[in-house]
Amino acid sequence: MKLLKMTVAALAAAMLALPVAVSAAGELTIGLASEPSSIDPHFHNLGPNNAVARVMFDRLIMPDDKQQLRPGLAVSWNPIDDTTWEFKLRKGVKFHDGSPFTADDVVFTFQRAPNVEGSPSSFGTYLKGKEVTRIDDHTVHIKTERPYPLMPNDMSTFSIVSRKHGEGATTPDYNSGKATIGTGAYKFVEYLPGDRIVLERNETYWGDKPEWTQVTMKAIKSGPSRVAALLAGDVDMIEQTPTADIERLKSDPNLTLSQGISNRVIYLHLDHDRAASPFVKGKDGGDIKNPLQDQRVRLAISQAINRDAIVSRVMEDIAIKAGQLLPEGFFGRSGKLQPVAYDPNQAKRNLSEAGYGDGFKLTIHGPNDRYINDSKIAEAVAQMLTRVGIQTDVVTMPRSVYFKRASRGGPDGTPEFSFILVGWGSGTGEASSPLKSLIHTYDKSRGFGASNRGRYSNAKVDTLIEDALATVDDAKRQALLAEATEIAINDVAIIPLHYQVNTWAARKGIKYRARTDEATVATDVISE
């Protein structure tokens, strides 16, 4: 027994005496906040999946960290007539196995990407209605039915795969690495589901020489555990640093923080559509006519919210208050709109004017694991509304349940909730994305208003948006988008709260080029 105890003690001492594992020079370990659901780049249009795919596969056009479009596998793109764009492809690019990249691969990608079996959310959105034709080995034409100025933006969203390896390959083939041959900066090494993804440098990459010899990505869902992993040296860099820890990490001499504003606006969506909304009740609990249909009530709600308090107390100063759909510097923004000022007295007056001087009851629904501090924001909003007489309940749930119900949980597949906390990140980096999906009248057949869960409908705004989408002249398009935004915001179609600011934390010597699209991409990690 004694011998046993001694042996155990000796073993323990020996183990603890070993040095803590540090990545060898040139190796990078990243702690991600969520796991990709697959290595197949076309399986699921999901943040983590895209972040991993991005370094193994290239796109025709590559958005940089400010979402500016840069040449990728396409070196130039021009509209040659009203409905056709010509893309000239880069010469001399090789796939990871040495085979050459040609227009055939682009054509194959167009066929494959929208048709992946079992895809929860496919890339079809960006490829629908576009027809690609190979002109020669390094030229393709893409045709649409109507003029489509956003062609380059759409071409910057999906990965180009190899026809040779992709033909007949299924998602499990990509997960095992068999078909995972791309043109990107890093090559697939292994994928241990639930554990990690390992990549190695592509020595023959056509672009800037990739910095790291090996990149390992681990998913650590819990925020505190992610920070603990960084502090313990288990990872070199983490994404989505919890706001609670930022101040402490800032003062740590062994760490570097990289922050950047994102294209994502956190906002509240209101039920404009139903005369009796399921989660809006009178003070006594009885049914009432939907007060959210009155612009004064909506404005009152917006005025009751203290955005400064949310930014400083809930977001711990890691956010920027919002008055519209996109932060400064993005295309299509209005120069005239300011965030609505906090004015609870004015809010109460507006409510009285609208006939709701006594207030009413409301339930706010939101996710609890999607946006930074989402459930806390919902709680803070509920507090603020209660103070002006709108007694608010908070119900939060995990994102998969939340989005399903928010979009389709009601009768006949209609939105279920009345007042929700959501976010929208513009995938295309400009205002037509939120306008088209959130503000335009819901029209499934034409693909408008897909996320317009409040079913806001304003014909004037619709026309402006549709015109903008077909206007090729940049200046004219900017004016149309700005005007649409102004009308919608003044009509309180949605209530913007703030823009997210993302923080990446890394050990000293590593910096991250903070991306506005919030992605953590290994090629943007630079050593100092």
Place this chain on the structure above:
Amino acid sequence: MSTISEHASPAATIVQPVRVQTPFRRFLSDFFDSKVAIAAIVTFAIILFIALFAPWISPQNPYDLMVVDVMNSRMRPGEKSLTGMTFLLGSDGAGRDMLSAIFYGLRTSLGVGVMSGLIALCIGMSVGLSAAYFGGRTDSLIMRVVDLQLSFPAILIALILLSILGKGVDKIIIALVIAQWAYYARTVRASALVERRKEYIEAATCLALSHRRIVLRHLLPNVLPPLIVVGTLQTAHAISLEATLSFLGVGLPQTEPSLGLLISNGFEYMLSGKYWISFFPGVALLVTIVSINLVGDQLRDVLNPRLER
């Protein structure tokens, strides 16, 4: 077991009034032999008091959105709120007073634990007694079901049930009851089987007393001691299980935080030095469970006939 004074003179036989040592009194004196047990039961009594009277003794109602203000969030223990109230144990991320949140949390945790324990006890007891009393086929069948249930860990049962039922106080009580009743059934049956063979049950049967009377008035009281021990330990276990389920995110909804939820919500602040948001609820949970376990421990030691005392 009474002692009668011996030195009585024939003239005046004075019978000294003596304290009769009933089994119950002996039990009490044995129980309170241990200082630890006394401390534990006192602690538990305090916790029970807090849980029952939380709405009246809390400085603030942590669920009243008119009072809770996000501007007060993350204050250190001892700091004052904007309205002058002192946050004795600090405030959490939404501006709630930690002390009040802990009181209400204890109320929820204890309520769920005790409630589910009692219901499970009643169900388990009825099942166990029936199985032992009626024997034969009934016994076999019932015990098959009990064994089947017991071969599955409580946490798994609770997880699956909650993933189906969703969140809510009633749902978690149901899940905990279903996860626990079999322990009670097995314990009761085991001791009931032993008791059943004893002569007093035979005698009662001969007297043609109704089944119900035999079971309730004769069998049950003698089966109670081990049941109490199991009950106490199970209650502690149920409280711990509920906290774990809340931590995993399948337990109570956000609007009715139990200690488990408070701990998990507070954990993200641990690394930035705001330990109080997770630490104090943790201590409260710990003290509750440990005190119940200590009481149960002592009960078991006292009621176990095989140990030399």
Place this chain on the structure above:
Amino acid sequence: MSVFITRRVLQSLVVIFVMSLLVFFGVNIVGDPIDMLINPEADQEDIEAAIRALGLDRPIHEQYWYFLVNALKGDLGKSFIFAEPALKLILQRMPATLELAFTAMLMAIFLGIPLGVYAGLRPNSKVSKTIMAGSILGFSLPTFWVGLMFIMIFAVMLGWLPSTGRGDTTSLFGIQVSFLTWDGLRHLLLPALNLALFKISLVIRLARAGTREVALQDYIKFARAKGLSSSRVVLVHIMKNIMIPVVTVLGLELGGVIAFAVVTETVFAWPGMGKLLIDSIQLLDRPIIVAYLMITVLMFVVINLVVDILYSLLDPRVRLKDVKS
């Protein structure tokens, strides 16, 4: 003997069958199985094709037959999130969980028994009292809280051990295991200890109670009177007699340890099937939940069967009783 085994095997099969009935009808009662088993994001044609493939347009007893046949073939549906067969996903992660669970059990045995026996032999010494106090704490502290504290203290503050994840793995008989590498062991230590704490406390208390009872028995007094050395008395006579209840309990608790690994895996981001289950519950990935249930049912039934058989081998009283019947 073989009568006993055959009987137990048959009983186990009945249990599995009953559980499969329960799971199947549970899935059907709770909601529309179409929602349960087919990806809601699929478009109309795909949904209809899947309905036909899964036999969901047939009467319920035929559906159950389909379910059973598919289950026997090993096809328990495809995950909505990963689009890979649910069974494959779970089996991929099973080695990690089993590794954790077995390490925890080993810790429970090799730490718990010596400590418990010591406490039972010298119940009034200071060391014993400390051990018992420790066991109460280990018993009462919720696993997740202990795990969080471990990470805070050992990984962050002291920096001795890694805070999350599994270490480097090597292949053993085709299965990925991590205990054969130093890095793997370092990653394994904290989660296994966390998971084991409850069981260690349990074993300590069991061993102590058992030792106290056995030490008072006549045959121990006789052995001492005979002049046998203390260590022989302890190791041979006392240990052997407390082994049976302890090992039986441990065997039955193995299932519990595997299930409870869910908590430890969540806290330490250990890539096992428990973590997959929790994620799947959050994400409503029902095929994985159903598959996990069926696999764990199978596992527990097998474990119980093995323990029963071992118990009958160890305890002569059970064997004799069986022969009589």
